[in-house]
Amino acid sequence: MSAPDNVAAEEISTMTQGANRPGQTQRFRSGLSRFRTWAANEKPAAVAIGFLVLLSAAAIMAPIVAPYDPLQQDLGSILEGPSFSHPFGTDELGRDMLSRVIFGGRISLATAAIAVAIAGSVGGLAGLTAGYIERAFGALIMRFMDFLLAVPGILLAITIAAVLGNGFWPATIAVTVISIPAFARLARASVLSTKQEEFVQSTKSAGAGHSYLMFRTIFPNALSPLIVQASVAAATAILLEAALSFLGLGTQPPSPSWGTAMALGKSYLKQSIWYALMPGLVLTATVLSIDTIGRAMQRTWGGNALNSAAGRGG
Amino acid sequence: MRRYLGFRMLQMIPIVVFASIGVFLMIHLVPGDPVLTVTGLEASAEQMERVRQEMGFDQPLVVQYFNWVGQVFSGDLGNSLVSQKPVSELIADRMPATIQLTIATMAIGLGLGIPFGLVSASRKGSWIDKSLAGYSSLSLAVPTFVVGIVFILVFGVTLEWLPTASAYIPFWDDPGGALKATIGPAATLGFFVSGVIARFVRASMVEVLDLDYIRTARAKGVGEAKLVYKHAFRAASLPTLTIVGIQFGTFLGGSLVTESVFNYPGIGRLILSAILNRDFVVVQGSVLVVVIIFTLVNLVTDVLYSFLNPRIRAGSSG
Numbered sequence: 132m133s134a135p136d137n138v139a140a141e142e143i144s145t146m147t148q149g150a151n152r153p154g155q156t157q158r159f160r161s162g163l164s165r166f167r168t169w170a171a172n173e174k175p176a177a178v179a180i181g182f183l184v185l186l187s188a189a190a191i192m193a194p195i196v197a198p199y200d201p202l203q204q205d206l207g208s209i210l211e212g213p214s215f216s217h218p219f220g221t222d223e224l225g226r227d228m229l230s231r232v233i234f235g236g237r238i239s240l241a242t243a244a245i246a247v248a249i250a251g252s253v254g255g256l257a258g259l260t261a262g263y264i265e266r267a268f269g270a271l272i273m274r275f276m277d278f279l280l281a282v283p284g285i286l287l288a289i290t291i292a293a294v295l296g297n298g299f300w301p302a303t304i305a306v307t308v309i310s311i312p313a314f315a316r317l318a319r320a321s322v323l324s325t326k327q328e329e330f331v332q333s334t335k336s337a338g339a340g341h342s343y344l345m346f347r348t349i350f351p352n353a354l355s356p357l358i359v360q361a362s363v364a365a366a367t368a369i370l371l372e373a374a375l376s377f378l379g380l381g382t383q384p385p386s387p388s389w390g391t392a393m394a395l396g397k398s399y400l401k402q403s404i405w406y407a408l409m410p411g412l413v414l415t416a417t418v419l420s421i422d423t424i425g426r427a428m429q430r431t432w433g434g435n436a437l438n439s440a441a442g443r444g445g
Numbered sequence: 446m447r448r449y450l451g452f453r454m455l456q457m458i459p460i461v462v463f464a465s466i467g468v469f470l471m472i473h474l475v476p477g478d479p480v481l482t483v484t485g486l487e488a489s490a491e492q493m494e495r496v497r498q499e500m501g502f503d504q505p506l507v508v509q510y511f512n513w514v515g516q517v518f519s520g521d522l523g524n525s526l527v528s529q530k531p532v533s534e535l536i537a538d539r540m541p542a543t544i545q546l547t548i549a550t551m552a553i554g555l556g557l558g559i560p561f562g563l564v565s566a567s568r569k570g571s572w573i574d575k576s577l578a579g580y581s582s583l584s585l586a587v588p589t590f591v592v593g594i595v596f597i598l599v600f601g602v603t604l605e606w607l608p609t610a611s612a613y614i615p616f617w618d619d620p621g622g623a624l625k626a627t628i629g630p631a632a633t634l635g636f637f638v639s640g641v642i643a644r645f646v647r648a649s650m651v652e653v654l655d656l657d658y659i660r661t662a663r664a665k666g667v668g669e670a671k672l673v674y675k676h677a678f679r680a681a682s683l684p685t686l687t688i689v690g691i692q693f694g695t696f697l698g699g700s701l702v703t704e705s706v707f708n709y710p711g712i713g714r715l716i717l718s719a720i721l722n723r724d725f726v727v728v729q730g731s732v733l734v735v736v737i738i739f740t741l742v743n744l745v746t747d748v749l750y751s752f753l754n755p756r757i758r759a760g761s762s763g
Binding site for chain 2: 274275277278281282283285286289290293294366370373374377378379380390393396397400401404407408411412414415418419422423426
């Protein structure tokens with residue numbers, strides 16, 4: 132029986148192209164050196180990974196890294212431009228914008244992580260099941276996903292946030308729900324094509340049961356498009372969370388979310404352009420980094436996640 | 446062709462039914478009593494009871510749903526809880542502004558996106574291709590509210606060429622004024638759309654330019670420009686049509702974020718202010734209308750696609 136290895140092994144073996152299947156530690160080492168070669172070919176992606184690592188580290192260690200308390204007011208220095216003591220300037224209450232942006236990163240990154248983890252597993256599992264059981268049950272799941280996709284993303288997110296109320300969790304739930312259908316569709320399509328592969332057919336004729344076929348044979352081999360989709364979904368989640376907060380439907384002040392900061396900063400454009408600009412620049416750099424990594428992964432592993440990025444405008 | 450059309454229209458029904466149930470339930474899922482929005486917090490119990498009966502909130506949910514659907518079919522989307530005006534009137538008031546913005550947006554998006562995509566595809570791998578790829582990535586990554594704020598900052602605050610808040614001026618009344626008032630939100634959304642379209646045009650052009658018939662035409666001595674702009678683009682424009690349709694439908698439903706950045710009085714602002722005021726009758730009605738518009742535009746796009754695609758056209762007429 133030509134039982135397939137797990138996804139990681141498959142990726143590495145496609146990357147090493149024809150190399151003998153290495154042992155566990157060797158596999159790891161060859162993975163690392165492969166990554167180095169990959170990063171050398173995909174320089175923008177390597178820069179993007181560096182930026183995201185830095186941003187995540189700063190967000191996680193925010194209380195240590197941030198130069199000030201993000202809520203600490205200093206009415207003596209309001210709406211200042213960048214300076215040595217306040218690299219990102221200050222807001223209308225004299226709070227340090229760099230510290231607020233660092234703490235705001237926690238909100239954006241947490242939303243993205245939660246949305247991708249939950250939407251990826253729920254949507255992925257729904258799509259995998261719908262692809263395996265094609266009959267009524269699968270069709271029903273996909274009709275529901277079609278419905279979610281039939282409503283413009285931002286509108287659906289805002290409606291959900293409106294029903295659930297304002298705050299971090301309602302916004303995160305809204306973003307998660309609208310991320311589900313893309314995962315489901317991709318997973319289903321991937322399962323449908325994997326099912327036709329010879330190794331699946333031979334595993335089946337060797338007498339494998341449903342659960343073995345589903346979870347050991349098909350699923351691991353149908354996962355790689357979902358990894359690329361995860362990057363698109365993460366970037367979209369960050370954008371949507373910021374949009375919801377910008378509209379006043381997400382995390383509420385004084386919590387330093389990027390979207391909220393920009394909405395407040397917009398009223399002070401005449402006094403200080405930096406207030407609205409700095410969170411916007413960091414937000415853009417974050418989304419751009421995730422997209423860059425996603426496209427590099429797409430070039431390496433194939434898959435098409437373009438469509439879901441098209442739903443971002445609004 | 447006719448059968449396909451019928452099939453696609455039938456497919457619309459479950460989506461609209463789902464959406465109607467969704468928006469109907471919304472008003473009941475919202476924390477807090479919708480009656481309070483009408484009566485205010487100091488209402489007496491009798492007052493609240495009277496309003497509850499007037500609005501039909503005392504009946505079973507299923508009855509309420511079918512009553513509401515019946516009303517919707519007769520064109521009555523209810524009255525705003527805040528201004529008491531009919532929701533259909535509120536939507537009709539805002540629609541022209543949103544339509545004008547959508548047309549301007551698509552004009553900018555297509556006007557930039559198609560040439561960008563064509564140039565990238567015909568110069569694949571060149572520095573032009575690479576910088577245009579960067580442009581697309583950027584347009585997809587920058588949130589519209591960041592673009593909008595930068596636009597206001599540059600043209601409104603610094604240069605003082607344009608107003609910092611836009612208004613709706615009908616194009617036929619005052620073309621110059623309309624242009625000034627719409628250009629901000631339209632450029633903001635158009636920047637995003639142009640990136641999406643450029644990427645799609647490039648992808649499908651690259652695919653088409655690799656096909657046998659293009660190679661044959663090239664071997665026959667057809668000039669490169671004619672090859673790209675006539676032979677290949679005709680085939681590559683079909684997949685692009687779908688994405689243009691989706692964008693068009695989305696923006697016709699109002700652009701919540703961009704409209705609120707520029708204070709542009711379209712459908713998006715209507716929905717947003719209704720949400721912030723907890724005016725759920727308006728939210729209900731306008732979300733339903735937006736979903737129907739979006740589905741209809743997608744339907745028209747699909748039909749147009751199959752009509753323009755010779756393969757499908759030939760297959761279904763036989």
